[in-house]
Every structure is written in C-alpha cells, then in structure tokens.
Amino acid sequence: MGFETIIGMEIHVELETKSKIFCSCPTTFGAAPNAHTCPVCLGLPGTLPVLNEEVVNLAIKAGLALNCGINYYNKMDRKNYFYPDLPKAYQISQYDLPICSGGIVEIEVEGVKKEIRINRIHIEEDAGKLVHMEDEPHSLIDYNRVGVPLIEIVSEADLRSPLEAVEYVKVLKSILEYAGISDCRMEQGSLRCDANISIRKVGQETLNNKVEIKNMNSFKELIKAMEKEEKRQRELYTFGEGHKVIQETRRWDSGKGRTVSMRTKEDAHDYRYFPEPDLTPIVISSGLVQSIKEQLPELPPAKKIRFTEEYHLTDKEVDILVGDKSLGEFYEGTVKLGAEPKMAANWILGDLLRLLKEKELGFDAIPVKEEALVKLLKLIESGKISGKIAKEVFEEMFITGNEPEAIVKEKGLGQISGEDVIEKIIIDILQANPQSVEDFKNGKLQAVGYLMGQVMKATKGQANPQMAKEMLEAKLKE
Amino acid sequence: MQIATMTIDEIRVGIREQKFTAQEVVKALFQRIKKVEPEIGGYITLCEEDALQQAIIVDEKIKAGEKLGKLAGVPVAVKDNICTDGIRTTCASKMLEDFIPPYDATVVKKLKAEDAIIIGKTNMDEFAMGSSNENSAFKIVKNPWDTKRVPGGSSGGSAAVVAAGMAPLSLGSDTGGSIRQPAAFCGVVGLKPTYGLVSRFGLIAFASSLDQIGPLTRTVKDCALSLEVLQGNDPMDGTSVKEVKTKSYLDGLEEGVKGYKIGIPKGFLQKGLNEEIAKAIEDSIEKFKELGAIVEEIDLPITDAELSAYYIISSAEASSNLARFDGVRYGYRTEDFQKLDELMEKTRTEAFGGEVKRRIMLGTYALSSGYYDAYYNKAQKLREKIRQQYQEIFKTYDLIITPTTPSLPFLCGEKVNDPMEMYLGDIYTININLAKLPALSMPCGFSKEGLPIGIQLIGGEYTEDKILKAAFALEEELKLSTIIPEGKEEI
Numbered sequence: 013m014g015f016e017t018i019i020g021m022e023i024h025v026e027l028e029t030k031s032k033i034f035c036s037c038p039t040t041f042g043a044a045p046n047a048h049t050c051p052v053c054l055g056l057p058g059t060l061p062v063l064n065e066e067v068v069n070l071a072i073k074a075g076l077a078l079n080c081g082i083n084y085y086n087k088m089d090r091k092n093y094f095y096p097d098l099p100k101a102y103q104i105s106q107y108d109l110p111i112c113s114g115g116i117v118e119i120e121v122e123g124v125k126k127e128i129r130i131n132r133i134h135i136e137e138d139a140g141k142l143v144h145m146e147d148e149p150h151s152l153i154d155y156n157r158v159g160v161p162l163i164e165i166v167s168e169a170d171l172r173s174p175l176e177a178v179e180y181v182k183v184l185k186s187i188l189e190y191a192g193i194s195d196c197r198m199e200q201g202s203l204r205c206d207a208n209i210s211i212r213k214v215g216q217e218t219l220n221n222k223v224e225i226k227n228m229n230s231f232k233e234l235i236k237a238m239e240k241e242e243k244r245q246r247e248l249y250t251f252g253e254g255h256k257v258i259q260e261t262r263r264w265d266s267g268k269g270r271t272v273s274m275r276t277k278e279d280a281h282d283y284r285y286f287p288e289p290d291l292t293p294i295v296i297s298s299g300l301v302q303s304i305k306e307q308l309p310e311l312p313p314a315k316k317i318r319f320t321e322e323y324h325l326t327d328k329e330v331d332i333l334v335g336d337k338s339l340g341e342f343y344e345g346t347v348k349l350g351a352e353p354k355m356a357a358n359w360i361l362g363d364l365l366r367l368l369k370e371k372e373l374g375f376d377a378i379p380v381k382e383e384a385l386v387k388l389l390k391l392i393e394s395g396k397i398s399g400k401i402a403k404e405v406f407e408e409m410f411i412t413g414n415e416p417e418a419i420v421k422e423k424g425l426g427q428i429s430g431e432d433v434i435e436k437i438i439i440d441i442l443q444a445n446p447q448s449v450e451d452f453k454n455g456k457l458q459a460v461g462y463l464m465g466q467v468m469k470a471t472k473g474q475a476n477p478q479m480a481k482e483m484l485e486a487k488l489k490e
Numbered sequence: 491m492q493i494a495t496m497t498i499d500e501i502r503v504g505i506r507e508q509k510f511t512a513q514e515v516v517k518a519l520f521q522r523i524k525k526v527e528p529e530i531g532g533y534i535t536l537c538e539e540d541a542l543q544q545a546i547i548v549d550e551k552i553k554a555g556e557k558l559g560k561l562a563g564v565p566v567a568v569k570d571n572i573c574t575d576g577i578r579t580t581c582a583s584k585m586l587e588d589f590i591p592p593y594d595a596t597v598v599k600k601l602k603a604e605d606a607i608i609i610g611k612t613n614m615d616e617f618a619m620g621s622s623n624e625n626s627a628f629k630i631v632k633n634p635w636d637t638k639r640v641p642g643g644s645s646g647g648s649a650a651v652v653a654a655g656m657a658p659l660s661l662g663s664d665t666g667g668s669i670r671q672p673a674a675f676c677g678v679v680g681l682k683p684t685y686g687l688v689s690r691f692g693l694i695a696f697a698s699s700l701d702q703i704g705p706l707t708r709t710v711k712d713c714a715l716s717l718e719v720l721q722g723n724d725p726m727d728g729t730s731v732k733e734v735k736t737k738s739y740l741d742g743l744e745e746g747v748k749g750y751k752i753g754i755p756k757g758f759l760q761k762g763l764n765e766e767i768a769k770a771i772e773d774s775i776e777k778f779k780e781l782g783a784i785v786e787e788i789d790l791p792i793t794d795a796e797l798s799a800y801y802i803i804s805s806a807e808a809s810s811n812l813a814r815f816d817g818v819r820y821g822y823r824t825e826d827f828q829k830l831d832e833l834m835e836k837t838r839t840e841a842f843g844g845e846v847k848r849r850i851m852l853g854t855y856a857l858s859s860g861y862y863d864a865y866y867n868k869a870q871k872l873r874e875k876i877r878q879q880y881q882e883i884f885k886t887y888d889l890i891i892t893p894t895t896p897s898l899p900f901l902c903g904e905k906v907n908d909p910m911e912m913y914l915g916d917i918y919t920i921n922i923n924l925a926k927l928p929a930l931s932m933p934c935g936f937s938k939e940g941l942p943i944g945i946q947l948i949g950g951e952y953t954e955d956k957i958l959k960a961a962f963a964l965e966e967e968l969k970l971s972t973i974i975p976e977g978k979e980e981i
Contacts, residue, residue, distance in 0.1 A: 051593055055814050057586065057694040058573040058595060062728045092810050092857070094834055101813030153818075284857035286866060289699035289807055291728050 014214040015249065017242050018222075019177045019207055020169035023184060024162050025194040026138065026202035027070045032159035033137045034061030034104070039161070041200050045143075045154040053159035055099035060290050063088070067161040068111070068294060070193050071135050072304050074163055075112030077191040077311055078130055078184070082301050086111045087293040088135070092284045096153055097140040105164075107285040110134035111294065117167075117187070118313060119179045128180050129168040136162050157201075163193075169208065169219070174238035178231055181205055182335070186312045189337040198230050207238055211245040211257070220254070224261045225271055237264035241271055315340065323353035332361060338376040345382035351389050359385065363403060367410045380409050388416040395476055401425050425474065434467075434480055438487050441466045452488050460485060493518040494655030495974055498564050498712040501658060505563040508552065512545035512563030516607060519565050523610075523656050529637060531629045532651035534570045534580055536610040541565065544607040551605070559604030560719055566601055567657035569648050570611040571618055572703065573692040574598055577608070581694050582626040583616045585815045585822045585841040595692020596724045597661060597703050604719050609657060612647030616843045617812065618663055618696040620644050621671055621915050624906055625845045632902070633675060634975040635941055639899040642672030645706065649676035652706050655974055659707055659716055663693055665700045666800055667894075667919025670931035673706055674894035674944020677933040677970070679713045679961070680706045684951050685926035686731040688717075689724030695811040697804035698729075700923040709971045710932065710961040714739035717954060731952075739958050747960045748782030753887040755790035758918070767893050770935035770943040775891060777967045778960070788883060790890070792917060796876060799869040800920040801913060802856045806866050809853030812846065848909065873924045880925040884950030889960055892918045894931040894944035918946060928954045932961050933970045 032039055035052035052059045075082050089107035115130030138160040143152040165184065171177045185196045185203060196203040210222040225241055228234040241262070248256050261280075262271035310318070312334050319330045333343045339360070346356045364385075368378065388406060391397045397405065397420055408419045419425070441463060442449055452459040460481075467480050493515065496504075504510050520538050527533060548563045568574060571581045573591035575598075580586045598608065615625035623631040623646030631646040633639040634654035641650040645662030649672035652660050662669040664682035673680025681704045688703045695701060705716035717739055724730045754775060779785050817823035817837030824836035842850070856865035883890065896917055905912045922929040927948055934945035945964070949957040965971055 051591075054819065056591065056593075056820070057579070057581075057589065057814070058571075058591065058692040059593075060691050060727050060729075062726060090810055092813060094813065094816060096816075096818045096830065099814060099819060101816060102810050282859045284810070284854065284859070284862075286806060286810070286857055286862075289697075289729075290695075 015211050015246055016214050017173055018169050018210045018212065018219060019171035019174070019238065020222075021165075021167045021171065021177060021180060022206040022208070023165045023167075023181065024138075024204045024206075025074075025165065025188055025196065027067055027161040027163060028192060028194055029064060029066045029070065029161055031064060031066075033064050033067050033135075033161035034159055037159065041202070043156055045152070046156060048156040049158070053099070054155060055101075061104060061288075063291055063294070064161065067135055068296070069300075069304060070161075071111045071133060071163050072296065072301055073191055073308065074165070074188065074193045075115065075133055076301070076305055076308055077187050077193070078112075078115040078117055078133070078165070080112035080115035080130060080133060082112055082296060083109060084296045084298070084301075085109065085293060086296075088288040088291045089285045090288050091136075093281050095139070096151075097142050097155075097158070099140070099155060099158060103137060103139065104288055104291070105136035106134035109293075111296075117180060117183055119176060119183050121173075121176050121179050126170075126176070128170045128176075131166045131168050133163050133165050136164060138162050169210075169222075174235050174242060177207060177238055178235050181234065182231070183312070186335055186337065190309060190311050190315075190340075192309070201229070204229075205234060207234075207241075209238060209241050209245065211242065211249055213249075220249075221257050221259045223257065223259070223271075225264055226261060226274070227264045227266075229266075233264060233266050236266075236269065237271060240264075240269070244271070323347065323357070325353070325357055329357050329361060332365075333357065336375045338374075338378070342375075342378055342382060346386050346389075349382055349386040351386045352393070355389055355393075356385070359389065359406070363406050364410075367407065371410075379411075379413055380406075381413075384409055384415055391416055391420065396420070397425060398473070398477065401473065431479075431483070434471075434475055434483055435487075437467060437470050437475070438480070438484055441470060442487060449488065460488070463488075493522055495708075496658055497709050497971075498561065498658045498707060498715055499709070501564050502560070502562060505548070505552065506558065511552075512548040512607065513542065515563055516541050516545040516565060516609070519609065519656070526654050526656055529632065530634055530650050530654050530656070531631045532613055532641075532647040532654065532656060533567070533610045534582060534613050534626075534628060534647070535578055537577055537608060540577075541607050541609045548605050548607070559606070560715070561601060561659075562605035564606045564659060565609040565657055566606045567610050567612050567648060567651050567660040568598060568608060569614055569645050569660070569662050571614060571663055571694040571696075572598060572661055573694065574608060574611065577611060579611065579694065580628075581617045582614045582628060583841065583843065583846070584627045586694075587627075587822065589821050591692075593692065595703075596689035596726060597720050598692065600719055600722075606659075606719075612645070612651055612660055614647050615644035615668075616846050617694070617808070618644040618665055618668055618701075619808070619845050619849055621667070621912050622900070622902075622905065623647065623672070624902065625843055627843055630902060633899050635677060636899065636939070638901055639941070640675065640902055640904075642675035642895075642899065644668040644672075645680075646672045646675075648706050649673050649678055649680065652676070652678045652708060653975060659705060659712065661703055661720075662706050663696070663701055663703050664919075664923065665696050665702075665804060666923050667916045669704045669706060670894050670919050670929060670944070670946060671915070673931040674933075674946075675899040675942065677936075677942030677944075677973070677975075678706050678708060679710055679930065679932045679965075679971070680704065681713050681717060681930045681954070681957075682922065682928060683717065683721065683954060684731075684928040685923075686729055687722075687736070687928070687952065687954070688720045689722070689727045689730045691724055691726040691730075695807075697807040698811060699807060700800075700804055702923070710958060710965045711740070711743060713930070713961075714743055714958045717958075737955050739955055742955070743959060743962050745959050746781060746963050747778055750778075750783040750888045750956070750960060751886060752778055752783050752785045752960075753788035753790070753883055753890045754785060755792060755890065755892060756787045758792060758892055762914075763893060763896050764898055766937045767896070767898065767943050771891070771893050771945055774934045774945050774964060774968075777964060778891075781963050781967070783960075786887075788887065788890070790879065790883065792921065795872060796921055796924065797913060797917060799872040799876075800916070800924055801852065802865050802869040803873060803924070805849040805853030806856045806869075807853065809850045809857065812842075812850055815841070817841075845909070876921055877925045880921075880927060881950070884953075888949070888953070888956050890948040892946045892948070894918060894946040898937050898939075898941045898943070922948055927951060928957060930957050930961050932965065934964065934968060935970070
C-alpha cells in the first residue's frame with residue numbers, strides 16, 4: 013500500500029534592515045546581551061511603535077522575487093500571548109491582510125521540475141531569546157533580537173517529500189540572498205523553517221492530521237527531522253495506529269535525533285488577533301512597487317539560464333556557482349575582469365572550494381580578491397607559470413592574500429622560457445649523462461623521459477616543459 | 491499674590507513683566523497645596539524641589555534677557571499615566587507604584603520646551619478606568635465643591651487640582667470622557683482634542699484607538715494657549731496627525747459665533763437627564779442664539795448599543811495593552827512563586843484592582859476565538875457607522891451641543907458597586923472618542939446645591955478653533971471661570 017507525504021513550509025526570514033522594525037535600535041547579530049534595546053523595543057509603558065518603511069520595501073521586494081501579488085492595502089495586527097521573551101505580551105504581525113499573497117517558486121529534484129505555490133508573505137517582529145542555564149533556578153532574557161523585522165513565507169502543502177522541501181528552502185534562500193532581502197544564515201537564526209507534515213494513502217483526497225515540526229537549524233537537521241517524522245507517521249498508519257497521529261507541534265531534538273511533542277491542538281493558544289491600533293494601515297502605491305521591481309537584481313533562475321548560455325558551463329557547475337550569491341558574484345567578477353569563463357569555473361569549483369572547505373570558511377569569506385585570481389589565470393595563459401606551480405601560488409594567495417606575481421617572484425617560481433638558459437642546462441645535462449644519450453641513439457626512446465626529469469630537476473620545475481621537451485629532442489637528434 | 495484664581499495667561503504675563511518671579515509663583519502654589527491638598531487628594535506625587543529648580547532657571551533667563559517659552563514659569567500638574575523622566579508614573583496602580591520612566595512623554599517635552607514647570611503628578615482612576623476616581627489604588631479624590639462628592643474620572647485629580655487652585659493647568663487623558671466628565675464635575679474647562687492632534691507617546695495606553703491627551707484649565711483662553719503648545723505631529727507616534735492641521739487658537743478667539751450653525755440632538759433631554767442640567771443647557775443654547783448662532787435640532791440618536799460598542803472596543807484594547815504588566819521586567823512582582831505561569835498570575839492578581847480586572851476579562855472575552863465576530867467586529871462596524879453619522883452632520887453644522895454628563899457629581903461610594911450605572915454616566919462623551927472628534931466641556935451653571943454643571947461643545951475633525959471660539963463667547967456671557975469653590979478662596 014503506497015503512502016504519500018504532504019509537506020507545507022513556514023519560513024521566517026530576518027530582513028536586512030539597519031534598524032529594528034519599530035525603533036532605531038541596530039539589528040546586528042552578536043552584541044552583548046540587551047545592548048541593542050531601548051524603551052520602545054522593550055515595550056516600556058507609554059512607548060509606541062513606528063513602522064520602519066524599509067521593512068515594507070523589503071517585504072514588497074520579497075513578494076516580487078517570489079512572484080507574489082502585492083496587497084496595496086494591508087495592515088498590522090496584534091497576536092496576544094504571554095511569554096517573557098515577548099515584552100509587550102503581544103507580537104505585532106499581520107493576520108487577515110498580509111502584504112503579499114499567492115506566489116510561485118520553481119524547484120528541481122532529480123531532474124524533475126515542479127512549481128511550489130506560496131500562500132502568503134507577512135511582516136512581523138521577532139521575539140527575544142531566553143537563556144536557560146544549567147543548575148540555575150532562573151533563566152535570563154536577551155532582548156537584542158526583539159523587534160528585528162521578519163517576514164514569514166507560508167507555502168501551500170505542495171511538497172511531496174523531505175527532499176523536495178529541502179530543495180524548496182534552498183531555492184528560496186538563494187533568491188532571498190540574491191535580492192538582498194536577508195542574509196539567510198540558518199546557524200544565526202536569520203532563516204528558520206517550520207514544516208507541516210502529514211501522510212496519506214495514495215489516491216486519498218482528504219488530508220490527515222498534520223504535525224508541525226520546529227527547531228531545525230541547518231539543512232542537515234531539516235532533512236533528518238522531516239524523514240524521521242515521515243517515518244514515525246508511516247509506521248503509525250501502517251500498523252493501524254494511525255489515530256495516534258494527532259494535530260500537534262513537535263520540536264526536533266537534534267541531540268536525540270527525534271521529535272518531541274511540544275503542544276497539542278487542544279492546548280494551542282487563542283492568540284486573540286485584532287488590528288494594531290497604534291499603527292495606521294499600510295497603503296502601498298503602485299509607483300513604489302514599480303520602482304522596487306526595477307531595482308530587483310537578476311535572480312537565480314534567470315541567472316542559471318544565462319550562465320549556461322553565455323559561459324557554456326555544465327548544469328552542475330551552474331548549480332553550484334549560482335546556488336550561492338557570494339560565489340556567483342565572485343565567479344562573474346572574475347569573468348568580467350577578463351578571465352576565461354571555463355578556466356575560472358574550474359579554478360573556483362576546484363581549488364577555491366577545496367581550500368574554503370579545508371579552512372572552514374563560508375562563500376562570503378573568500379580571502380582571495382577577484383583581480384588576484386584573474387592575474388593568476390593570466391600568468392598560466394601566458395606561460396609564465398605552469399598549472400602545477402599555479403596551484404602552489406593559489407594556496408599561498410589564499411593564506412597570505414598576497415598578489416600572485418609577488419609570490420612567484422619571491423619564491424622564484426617563474427617559468428624559465430628563455431631559450432639560452434634552457435639550452436645551456438640541456439647541454440650540461442647531456443654531458444653529465446652520456447649513457448642516456450647513448451641509449452637514445454640506440455633506439456631507447458624512453459631515455460628522453462629520464463633526461464627531461466633531470467632538466468626539470470635542475471630548473472626546480474620552472475622550465476617551460478613544452479619548450480624544454482622540444483629542445484631536448486632536437487639536441488638528441490643532432 | 492492671589493495664586494488660587496490666577497490663570498495661565500496672568501502668570502505668564504506677570505512673570506514676563508516682572509510683576510512677580512517664577513519662584514514666587516511656585517512657592518505660593520506649594521504653600522496653597524500644603525493647605526488644600528490633604529482635603530482633596532488630587533496629587534499622587536509632588537515635585538517641589540524640582541519645580542523650584544525649574545523656576546530659578548526661568549527667573550535667570552528673564553534676568554539675562556533670554557528668549558522665553560510660551561508657558562514660562564507656568565506650573566503644570568500632569569496626570570499620572572503620562573510619563574515623566576525621572577519622576578515616578580504610577581497610573582494610580584499598585585502595579586506601577588515604583589515605576590520611574592527613563593523618558594518624557596512628548597507632551598511633557600513640549601511643555602518643558604516652553605519653560606513650563608512640572609509641579610506634580612495627579613491622582614486618577616487606576617489605568618484611567620473609571621468615572622469617579624474611586625478606582626485609584628492609593629487614595630480617592632474629593633470634589634472641591636463638595637468633598638463628600640466625587641470629582642469624576644478618570645482625570646479626577648487633574649480636574650480637582652485646577653478647580654481647587656492647586657494648578658492653573660493640568661494634563662488629563664480622555665478615552666471615553668475622562669477629561670470632560672471630571673471637568674464638568676469640578677467646574678473647569680477640559681478639552682479632548684481630535685484623535686491624532688496631540689501625541690500619545692508617553693501616555694500609558696488604556697485603549698490606543700480612543701486615548702487622547704488634553705488640557706484642563708480655568709479659562710477657555712488658557713485652554714487655547716495650552717493646546718497650541720501640546721498639538722502637532724510626533725515622529726514617535728504613528729497615529730499622530732501627518733499633515734499640518736495645527737492652528738493658532740488665540741488668533742481670532744474673540745470672533746464670536748455669529749452665523750455658526752449649531753445642532754442639538756433631538757431627545758437628549760429626555761434621556762434620564764437631570765433637570766437642573768437640562769435647564770442650564772437650555773439657557774446656554776439661548777445665549778448662543780442671542781449671540782447670533784443658528785440653532786437647530788438634529789437627528790443623532792444616542793443609544794445603549796453605542797455604549798456597548800465603546801466598552802467592547804476599549805476593553806479589548808486594554809486587555810492587550812495591559813498584558814505587558816507581568817512582573818518579568820518592571821513594576822510589581824509577586825514575592826512567592828515557583829513557576830513562570832505562577833509569577834505572572836499572582837503578580838497580576840495581586841497588583842491590579844477590581845475595575846481593571848473586570849475590563850481585562852471583558853476585553854479578553856470579546857477577542858476570543860468564536861466571539862470575535864459577535865463582539866469586537868460588530869462593535870467596530872458600529873463605530874464606523876457612528877463616525878460616518880458625525881461626518882455627515884459636520885458637513886452642515888459647525889458644532890453640536892449636549893450636556894457633558896447626565897447627572898450632577900454623585901456621592902463618594904454611591905455607585906461603586908454598580909458598574910453598569912457608572913458606565914451609563916458616559917453616555918454623552920463616549921461617542922466622541924469612537925468618532926475621533928474634538929469636544930470641550932466647560933462650566934455653564936451651578937445646581938441649587940452649588941454643584942457645577944458642564945456643557946459639551948463638539949466639533950468636526952480638527953475644528954478645535956471653532957469650539958474654542960464658541961466656548962470663549964459663552965464664557966464671556968456667563969463669567970463663571972473666576973468662581974472658586976467655597977472655603978478655598980484664601981491661601
């Protein structure tokens with residue numbers, strides 16, 4: 013009996029604004045606890061929220077990037093619940109009139125393309141963070157994150173496997189990064205996903221109870237958690253215990269590798285939403301939407317097509333290069349500076365990625381300048397250094413940040429192409445190895461290899477190998 | 491110096507012309523406060539030292555010939571739900587008994603910028619919920635005209651201190667009549683401006699879509715002068731007026747009401763209205779006619795449904811606004827608790843008074859899933875209808891006139907146990923907040939027992955100038971503003 017998995021995603025993304033959504037506190041990550049707070053974001057009595065217009069602009073941008081409709085009239089609402097990380101005891105969010113509705117994201121899994129519908133995008137404020145200390149009777153609160161602007165992107169239940177869900181998040185992430193909407197750092201919590209999962213028999217029309225999974229902080233955790241939940245539900249349905257799949261929220265415990273029930277539908281909050289009286293409705297002009305549309309950069313789907321056509325790269329190469337905004341920009345930067353597209357791709361996808369991985373650096377922390385890589389490629393093309401030497405130079409560039417010419421000069425790695433110099437060395441080698449010369453003359457052609465090795469050894473590998481080989485053979489035939 | 495009857499205008503002119511100093515004003519005022527206040531209970535906090543310091547600064551400015559603010563040397567009492575930097579702001583609640591805000595409300599900033607002197611924080615109903623001031627967690631306020639009677643609420647302290655000559659100007663807040671009703675009960679002038687004309691930043695919210703700050707003064711001219719200082723856009727308040735709708739209210743204040751079209755709602759006189767009040771209002775209407783106004787009856791039903799809409803909306807917003815008082819960050823915290831839920835529950839149970847709890851419960855219920863449409867949504871629809879109704883009337887009329895209250899100041903304790911009866915007292919004032927309109931209450935006579943009677947002048951959005959002109963004209967006719975409650979004339 014076949015089952016199918018039905019997944020819908022709710023993704024919270026922190027917007028890349030300088031200041032918080034309702035006050036002028038900075039949004040930067042990693043400050044000392046409560047350093048980025050003021051009476052407004054702390055919700056002190058008498059203070060009022062004032063909407064940061066940049067939040068509206070970025071939310072519109074997100075909507076346009078994800079093919080949504082923009083609601084020219086939308087409004088903020090209060091979502092009421094008591095929790096210490098929420099200083100006003102309500103979160104200012106959007107309920108029945110979100111800023112964007114309807115949208116499409118295209119994903120591709122195992123060669124099959126699929127459109128995933130987006131239900132809505134709404135604006136809201138983030139909450140603070142509770143710090144629970146081991147062996148301490150009380151918890152601490154850090155309100156730095158309170159009031160950081162978020163958008164929540166809610167998909168339709170169009171995803172049919174954890175793999176599709178992960179691919180959807182990846183595509184979404186790259187679009188949001190490209191459009192400059194969010195830095196989407198899962199490890200810092202600036203992109204957080206919740207998954208709604210249910211299982212049903214193939215052919216069944218109605219949906220079964222869905223379970224919401226929270227607290228998945230990386231792609232690895234995301235796939236693990238969803239597969240685990242899928243398995244848990246499948247087992248219950250398979251063995252006739254399907255009634256045990258209740259509508260509930262479960263938290264992924266990455267340490268234990270399993271989901272744990274947080275709350276069931278029965279004890280779900282009644283959030284008592286109502287229109288936020290401290291903020292006037294958000295009225296958007298078509299002119300604003302148009303100007304944001306015009307500012308929208310090229311997004312990954314279009315970029316992939318262009319990379320394939322212009323640079324003649326393989327699908328796999330394009331996927332990796334476009335999959336990350338910083339990497340894609342780095343690549344295109346080098347090409348624009350004159351690098352041969354295929355060669356640049358080979359170096360970036362080969363040596364650069366390897367070194368980044370070794371040094372545990374992200375794509376946004378590439379220590380080599382685009383100009384420097386282009387210079388290195390030019391050195392190879394002009395025959396000044398060999399490909400092999402270039403690898404050594406590149407590693408040095410990666411570590412020290414020095415220019416390739418400087419490294420070549422300092423380490424004496426320049427290729428010897430002067431005929432006089434090479435000829436002199438060849439003559440010396442031939443004189444020192446009469447036996448090998450004799451062997452060659454007697455028809456043992458492999459002697460050339462040995463002699464060539466000697467030449468390279470004498471030049472510390474810097475002789476232009478092509479040239480040296482031709483000259484050596486010419487000399488032997490004299 | 492006859493500080494008790496001095497108006498803002500007299501004080502600022504006197505100081506400017508160096509007839510007396512700001513320090514003399516402040517000293518005389520505190521002398522009077524020491525004598526009168528124990529009987530009235532209008533203040534929660536007094537700031538004598540700070541006030542004297544401020545007065546010294548003003549006097550030095552005068553000596554140095556520096557430019558003076560519009561309210562230089564004028565003492566101001568501020569309702570205790572309006573935040574004052576470094577001065578505790580309690581909302582007359584155990585919850586905020588020790589709360590000292592690290593910021594000034596925008597209105598307080600504006601007063602300071604005009605060299606006014608903050609002298610203290612006035613008593614009120616807890617979190618501005620009430621119509622008698624008996625809901626203060628600390629002490630009740632007595633009506634200066636008869637100390638057995640209530641001063642009205644929730645800005646009862648603000649009205650009483652002005653009436654009793656303990657401040658020429660006070661700030662109040664009005665959510666459903668909380669400036670106008672105590673102004674009527676205490677025989678002073680109180681204005682609720684158009685929603686948005688005065689910034690709410692720093693006003694501890696009761697019902698955000700209804701709250702407005704306004705002045706209470708002894709004369710209409712003082713009211714106009716104060717409003718000029720208080721009004722204007724505030725980038726810290728997203729609901730404050732955007733375009734420049736602010737005006738000078740002193741210019742043309744004496745122009746009179748000739749040609750004004752005034753509407754009188756049909757049937758309001760029958761609506762359980764006290765006879766003496768009805769008579770006083772009718773007399774005032776006659777005065778307006780004599781002054782050249784055209785008075786007509788208009789169709790404007792005042793119904794209980796509107797009262798319900800008001801209590802649903804205001805309580806719903808209050809239930810959310812007051813949720814932040816959970817004992818976690820500031821304010822009262824219960825002493826004994828094991829878990830988070832217990833901390834919050836006990837804190838709120840112990841520190842909120844009965845009326846506040848009643849409204850939180852009412853509002854929470856009205857917003858609950860399954861009841862939202864039947865209550866909150868329905869109330870909002872009615873509110874919109876009321877707004878339209880008023881807008882329609884103000885296309886033709888300049889003003890609407892009604893009594894401010896249906897009854898005279900009642901006895902302390904008389905209605906404490908009957909919240910419905912208390913709520914009915916708001917019948918003439920709540921609609922104005924629902925419609926976001928400006929309205930002023932001023933004395934228009936006295937009952938046989940010597941209790942003040944208030945008349946309410948209502949205008950269209952941002953027509954405070956018209957209201958003030960009409961009020962000024964009536965005041966000139968009646969000459970009631972110099973009367974001070976018996977036994978309180980002397981220092």
